[in-house]
Amino acid sequence: MDKFKPVILSLAALTMLSGCVTREYAGDNTPVVQNDSSNDDIALTRISLALGYLKMGNTTQAKSNLEKAKRFAPKLVQVHTAFAHYYETVGENELAVGAYEQALSLDANDADTLNNYGVFLCRENRLEQAQKQFLKAIAVPSYLQVAQSYENLALCHLKADNFKQAEQFLEKAIKHNPSRAAVVLQMVRLQYAKRDYRQAQLYLQKFEKAVRRFSAEALALAYKLYKKQGKTSVANNYGVMLVKVFPTSWQAKQYLVNELAQIPADELALRYQKSRQGQASAKKRVVVLSPDKNQTVVKADNNKAVLAKTAEKKPKQQKQGKKRSSADSKPQTTITIPVHVVEYGDSLFSISKKYNIFMRSIQRWNNLKESSILRVGDVIYLSNPNKAAKS
Structure with a gap:
């Protein structure tokens, strides 16, 4: 009809x-x-x-x-x-x-x-x-x-x-x-x-x-x-x-x-269910956020995202004449921070409601104000990135 x-x-x-x-x-x-x-x-x-x-x-x-x-x-x-x-x-x-x-x-x-x-x-x-x-x-x-x-x-x-x-x-x-x-x-x-x-x-x-x-x-x-x-x-x-x-x-x-x-x-x-399944099939993608030494990428889908930050510590300078053994190298540490990739129609209020997080916390973690404009593709931290970096 x-x-x-x-x-x-x-x-x-x-x-x-x-x-x-x-x-x-x-x-x-x-x-x-x-x-x-x-x-x-x-x-x-x-x-x-x-x-x-x-x-x-x-x-x-x-x-x-x-x-x-x-x-x-x-x-x-x-x-x-x-x-x-x-x-x-x-x-x-x-x-x-x-x-x-x-x-x-x-x-x-x-x-x-x-x-x-x-x-x-x-x-x-x-x-x-x-x-x-x-x-x-x-x-x-x-x-x-x-x-x-x-x-x-x-x-x-x-x-x-x-x-x-x-x-x-x-x-x-x-x-x-x-x-x-x-x-x-x-x-x-x-x-x-x-x-x-x-x-x-x-x-x-x-x-x-x-x-x-x-x-x-x-x-x-x-x-x-x-x-x-x-x-x-x-x-x-x-x-x-x-x-x-x-x-x-x-x-x-x-x-x-x-x-x-x-x-x-x-x-x-x-x-509606088919459209959701179609979105799920196109979820995985990698977005490079910063090309520095500590490479930061987002492994995201349409609903959830996890920001993985790899911090590699420099080995101490060794004395001349000694060979560097595998035991001397420090393993990489991986820090995972939950994030949200902004979609069309998203707002700070809708994101806070979706993840059951206070909107003020999201603003503080991302240096945002209520008047801040979100753009499709923006990455929003869902936890304190500073605390995650120190852990």
Whole structure:
């Protein structure tokens, strides 16, 4: 199911305009009808008709009305945005790109067009370009659908199995509109996929406060969530509600047949686990930190790292004429210091929480401040390097 939220479909509701018609009379009392509608108003009405035809599958009438709208207002942004939607519907994606670019050439800050263009690019798996359009829309001060664009951006990353980024953008969407039930339900799905059932339950409670009417998908997800936690009686209550309220739904039928053995959130969970396995397979790497006599390297993976520092003591100067024996040489000593290699989205707070270490300690060990900027690839000491060096 396509969960992206383009704004263009709202044009049908927003632009059902009727022109004001006035009557004047000539000297012989013959009425002369004059239409006070501007060309833009007429064009918007044609767009509304076109979208209606397109929804019914009548592409011929849809395009005919769009062409008429274009003749009345060739420089109206909505005309070209509607054309882009039409071209995407009929599978002419290159023409859709051209229509979006034409619309933005007329108004580079039209947030609705930017959002819709981002949705289109995401469907085309052009994540980087899609994110650029979404963020441009969000940056427009007068834009009211910021939560919707953040949700679209999160779904775009989720589609690409970028789970960390998806979670970050869902959090932003919820902050901008805490009562947007669809966003909160997406977060429930994501936390369920990550097997963080406690967090998923907290978001489910927020969803229940925000939603006016449950969907079959939400009831099925709630059932699985409580079932995973061993709360069978609560889970069964959701199952019974699912069958009573949505008896003909796919979810209700699956509940009766196999107690919802596999729902879309379970498929998302499998994708999450595969992404984690993929990260694990690419873990090992060596990063040279300083090319001095005491070579320091980091043997790191995506989650943990150990900094190994080899300190070699110089042998004492021997008297002339004596040969140096193997017993005279001192063995190398290896000091291991736990470290963390900074990833995208990391902060001092998240690192301290992950390793259960006071943030002030991490700051002190690494000479950092709360305002310090972490960059991907930075190495953060997780213990006091001075104490480790003396041991």
